[in-house]
Amino acid sequence: MSVLVTGVAGFIGSHVARALLARGEAVIGVDNFSDYYDPILKFARLKPLREHKDFAFLEADIADRDAMLALAGRHAELDRIVHLAAQPGIRHSRIDPYIYVQTNVMGHLVMLELARGIKGLKHFVYASSSSVYGGNRKTPFAVADRVDHPVSLYAATKRSDELMSETYVHQYGLKATGLRFFTVYGPWGRPDMSPWIFAKAIHEGRTIELNHLGSIKRDYSYIDDIAAGTLAVLDKPAGEASHRLYNLGAARSEDIVHVLSLFEKALGREAKVELRPGEPGDMQETAADIADTTRDFGWTPKVTVEQGVPLFVDWFKGYNRL
Numbered sequence: 001m002s003v004l005v006t007g008v009a010g011f012i013g014s015h016v017a018r019a020l021l022a023r024g025e026a027v028i029g030v031d032n033f034s035d036y037y038d039p040i041l042k043f044a045r046l047k048p049l050r051e052h053k054d055f056a057f058l059e060a061d062i063a064d065r066d067a068m069l070a071l072a073g074r075h076a077e078l079d080r081i082v083h084l085a086a087q088p089g090i091r092h093s094r095i096d097p098y099i100y101v102q103t104n105v106m107g108h109l110v111m112l113e114l115a116r117g118i119k120g121l122k123h124f125v126y127a128s129s130s131s132v133y134g135g136n137r138k139t140p141f142a143v144a145d146r147v148d149h150p151v152s153l154y155a156a157t158k159r160s161d162e163l164m165s166e167t168y169v170h171q172y173g174l175k176a177t178g179l180r181f182f183t184v185y186g187p188w189g190r191p192d193m194s195p196w197i198f199a200k201a202i203h204e205g206r207t208i209e210l211n212h213l214g215s216i217k218r219d220y221s222y223i224d225d226i227a228a229g230t231l232a233v234l235d236k237p238a239g240e241a242s243h244r245l246y247n248l249g250a251a252r253s254e255d256i257v258h259v260l261s262l263f264e265k266a267l268g269r270e271a272k273v274e275l276r277p278g279e280p281g282d283m284q285e286t287a288a289d290i291a292d293t294t295r296d297f298g299w300t301p302k303v304t305v306e307q308g309v310p311l312f313v314d315w316f317k318g319y320n321r322l
C-alpha cells in the first residue's frame with residue numbers, strides 16, 4: 001500500500017512525505033518544481049526523500065490529466081492521497097491570476113478524477129487554507145462559519161476546491177477531507193512567507209514593511225505539528241463516504257509585533273520597520289478554532305512561537321550559510 005503526496009518538493013509536502021517514510025510507508029511523490037520561488041530549495045528538500053528506498057518520484061504537473069491518470073495505472077498499490085500541490089501566495093494572485101485557476105482549480109479537478117478512478121481508495125486528504133475565511137470578523141475562525149467572502153483569488157480557488165470536493169464525494173462516494181492550514185512556518189519553509197522575509201530582512205539590515213499599520217494577528221503553526229496533524233487526519237477517514245473540513249492551526253493568534261521581537265532575539269539584531277496601510281487581499285487577523293480537530297483526531301499543536309521561531313532561525317542560518 002502506498003500514499004501519493006502531491007507538492008512533495010514543497011514545504012509542507014516534503015515534511016509530510018518524510019513523516020510517512022519514517023513510519024514505514026511507501027510514498028509516491030509528484031511535483032513540477034514550479035518557479036514561483038527558487039526551485040533550488042525544492043530540489044534540496046527532495047534530495048533526502050529520493051535517497052529513501054520506499055520513495056518514488058514523478059515530475060509532473062497535476063493539471064496534466066494524462067500524466068496524472070496514467071500514474072494511477074502504474075501504481076495499483078496506491079490507496080491514499082495527500083494532495084498538497086498548489087500555486088500558493090495571496091499577493092501573487094493579483095499578478096498572475098491564471099496560474100491559480102490552472103493549478104488550484106484545474107489541478108484539483110484532475111486530482112479528484114484520479115481519486116475517483118482508484119478502486120478502494122481509503123482517503124483523499126487535500127490542502128485548503130485559512131484564507132477562505134477572508135473578510136470574516138468573528139474570531140476564532142470555525143469550520144461551521146460561512147465562508148462566502150474570499151478576499152483574494154488564491155482564497156477563491158481554495159474555496160472552489162472545497163466545493164468541487166463536496167460534489168465529488170456526493171457523486172462518487174469518496175472519503176475526502178480538506179485541511180485549512182494556518183500560516184505554517186519552520187525549517188525548509190517558504191521564502192515568500194513572513195518568517196523567511198523577517199529573518200532575511202533583519203539579517204541584512206533592510207526595512208520590513210508591516211501592513212495594517214502593524215496591527216496584524218496571525219495563527220503561526222509549526223511545521224512538525226502540521227505534518228503530525230495531517231497524518232492523524234489521513235489515518236482516520238470517515239466511516240462512510242463524506243466530505244469533511246478541519247482547521248489545522250496553532251490556535252494562538254499572535255501579534256505580529258511580538259513575533260517580530262522573537263526574530264530580533266533569535267538573530268541578535270533589531271528590525272527596521274515601516275508601517276503601511278492594508279493592501280487588498282491581506283487579512284488583518286487569522287485565528288483557528290481547532291476544537292473539532294482535537295475532538296475527532298486527538299491532535300493538539302505542541303510548539304509555541306517562542307519555541308518555533310528560534311528553531312526556524314537556526315535552520316535559516318544553516319541553509320543560507322550565515
Ligand SMILES: NC(=O)c1ccc[n+]([C@@H]2O[C@H](COP(=O)([O-])OP(=O)(O)OC[C@H]3O[C@@H](n4cnc5c(N)ncnc54)[C@H](O)[C@@H]3O)[C@@H](O)[C@H]2O)c1
Nearest residue numbers: 007009010011012032034061062085086127129181183184
Ligand atoms: N504554508 C502555509 O502556510 C499554507 C497555508 C495554507 C494553505 N497552504 C496550502 O498547503 C499546500 C502546501 O503549501 P506549501 O506551503 O508547502 O507550498 P509550496 O509552494 O512550498 O509547495 C507546493 C508545491 O507544489 C508544487 N506545485 C505547484 N504547482 C504544481 C503543479 N501544477 N503540479 C505539480 N506540482 C506543483 C510546487 O513546486 C511546490 O513544491 C498548498 O496547497 C497551499 O496552498 C499552505
